[in-house]
Every structure is written in structure tokens, then in C-alpha cells.
Amino acid sequence: MQHLDPESLSLLALGEELxxxxxxxxxxxxxxxxxxxxxxxxxxxxxxxxxxxxxxxSPGPQVWAGIHRTLGLSAAVAADPLxxxxxxxxxxxxxxxxxxxxxxxxxxxxxGETQPPxxxxxxxxxxxxREERAARxxxxxxxxxxxxxxxVWLAAAASTALLAAGVFWSVQQNQPAVTPLAQAELAPVxxxxxxxxxxxxxxQDGQRTLEVRVDKNEARGYxxxxxxxxxxxxxxxxxxxxxxxxxxxxxxxxxxxxxxIVDVSDEPVDxxxxxxxxxxxxxxxxx
Numbered sequence: 001m002q003h004l005d006p007e008s009l010s011l012l013a014l015g016e017e018l019x020x021x022x023x024x025x026x027x028x029x030x031x032x033x034x035x036x037x038x039x040x041x042x043x044x045x046x047x048x049x050x051x052x053x054x055x056x057x058s059p060g061p062q063v064w065a066g067i068h069r070t071l072g073l074s075a076a077v078a079a080d081p082l083x084x085x086x087x088x089x090x091x092x093x094x095x096x097x098x099x100x101x102x103x104x105x106x107x108x109x110x111x112g113e114t115q116p117p118x119x120x121x122x123x124x125x126x127x128x129x130r131e132e133r134a135a136r137x138x139x140x141x142x143x144x145x146x147x148x149x150x151x152v153w154l155a156a157a158a159s160t161a162l163l164a165a166g167v168f169w170s171v172q173q174n175q176p177a178v179t180p181l182a183q184a185e186l187a188p189v190x191x192x193x194x195x196x197x198x199x200x201x202x203x204q205d206g207q208r209t210l211e212v213r214v215d216k217n218e219a220r221g222y223x224x225x226x227x228x229x230x231x232x233x234x235x236x237x238x239x240x241x242x243x244x245x246x247x248x249x250x251x252x253x254x255x256x257x258x259x260x261i262v263d264v265s266d267e268p269v270d271x272x273x274x275x276x277x278x279x280x281x282x283x284x285x286x287x
Contacts (some may be wrong), residue, residue, distance in 0.1 A: 004032045058082060087213035184262050184283035186214065193281045194218050198262040200250060200285060208250040210238060214264060217244055218280050221268040226275065227259035230284075235257070235275060260285045 012018050026032050036219055064080040184197035196214035213224055225248055228235040238248035266278045
């Protein structure tokens with residue numbers, strides 16, 4: 001069987017069930033077992049609660065010395081904050097650290113057997129038995145499953161937010177720029193009290209649109225948007241506005257100077273395309 005890939009080793013370290021073949025290979029392959037031990041130490045260290053110091057490797061004094069040099073810190077903080085001896089220019093050599101345990105003699109395993117892989121601390125790396133894997137499989141996902149970890153969800157949420165912001169920015173960048181040509185304030189007509197606004201904008205491709213907004217819909221039938229000549233003798237319907245705002249295409253070639261009045265009328269559902277003579281709001285476009 002080929003070596004286990006990092007994804008499979010990480011899932012196994014998180015307590016996922018990968019099958020007996022993968023576990024048997026892990027028991028017989030020192031290389032995969034060493035990789036598994038590293039993943040497992042990371043999982044244990046990331047569990048909620050106080051960190052287990054036994055699985056954390058204390059950095060040497062050269063780590064803090066590099067940080068101190070890179071950040072340009074003062075000599076007052078040159079000492080290793082974790083208690084390691086500070087790097088010094090003194091010619092007196094630092095005492096060698098005492099050995100906490102006598103060195104172990106490496107012995108060759110009997111023929112046909114494979115020596116258990118060793119962890120960074122020198123002790124055999126615990127590999128999950130079939131019973132332990134079965135027990136982990138029965139554990140609730142909130143215990144060891146990575147998907148329940150708040151950090152993972154926060155990272156995923158942050159990534160999603162950044163992606164959404166990028167998509168929004170891309171959409172905004174791809175939107176054609178608009179140039180306002182004229183605008184009007186819409187005042188209530190007769191017994192109505194609604195007010196609103198209108199503006200004509202032109203995109204880069206030359207398309208003109210009329211954007212209309214009213215603060216409330218007072219139509220008894222439906223609202224229709226019109227462009228009307230100053231003497232009210234000629235008018236052009238742009239369409240029906242079903243809410244309190246709408247955007248309507250201005251016909252190509254239509255001279256807004258000849259049709260400057262924006263009118264929103266109350267039209268009955270009677271099949272008659274003519275203006276009902278009941279206007280809700282009205283205003284004159286000015287550039």
C-alpha cells in the first residue's frame with residue numbers, strides 16, 4: 001500500500017475513521033507514523049482549555065534572538081522570555097543543560113517486526129487501536145471534529161466575507177458609469193400628498209433611462225410614468241411603476257427639451273391607454 005497522503009493523516013489525527021488498511025499501514029510505516037504524530041500533537045494542542053505543555057516543544061534561545069534582531073528591540077529585553085539563556089557576547093560558555101534522563105540504547109527489533117515510531121520526546125507514538133478508532137467514530141462531532149471548532153468557522157466566515165466583498169467590488173467595477181443629464185423634484189397634484197424625485201442618466205453606451213421615486217403609492221388603480229410637453233398637448237408613456245420606484249428606458253431620439261415634464265398618473269384598469277387626467281405627482285426636468 002502506498003504512503004498515506006497528508007489529508008488522510010490529518011483526518012485520522014482528528015479522530016476520523018479511515019478503515020483498517022490505513023491504520024495497519026500507519027502501524028508498519030515509520031514515515032507515516034511520524035507525520036501522524038505531528039498532526040496529532042497539533043490537534044491536542046488546539047483543544048479548548050489550558051494547553052498541554054507536554055506536547056509543546058520549547059523553542060531554543062536562537063528563536064527569540066532572531067525576533068529581537070528583526071524587530072530591533074532594545075538590550076533590556078534581550079533575554080529569552082521563556083527562560084532560555086540569552087545570547088551573550090561573553091567568552092564564558094553557558095553551562096550545558098542537565099540531562100533529564102539517560103540516553104536510551106537503540107535496539108534492533110526482532111526480525112519480522114517493526115519498531116514503533118518514536119515521537120519528538122523519544123517515547124513511542126501512540127497509534128490508535130481498532131477499538132479506539134471505533135470509539136472515536138462514535139464520539140459526537142462536537143468533541144474532536146474540526147468542523148465544530150470556532151476558529152475554523154471564523155476563518156471560513158472571514159473568507160466568505162472577503163469573497164463576497166471581492167464579488168461586490170468586481171460587479172461594481174463592471175457596471176457601466178452613468179452620467180446624470182437632468183433631474184426634477186416631483187410635487188403632489190390636486191388632492192394627493194405624495195412627493196418624489198426623478199432623474200435622467202446616460203450610460204457609456206449612450207442609453208438614457210429615467211429613474212423615478214415617490215415616497216408612497218397613492219394610486220387607486222396603477223401608477224404610469226409619462227414624459228409630457230410643456231403645453232400638456234403631447235405625451236409619451238414610459239411604462240407602469242408597480243412600487244414606489246422604477247427605472248424606465250427613454251426612447252432613442254426623444255428630445256427631453258420638448259418633453260421635460262415627468263408625470264406619474266393614477267390609471268384605472270379599463271383597457272384605455274390614454275392618460276386618465278388624474279396625476280399623483282409632477283415635476284419638470286432641469287439639467
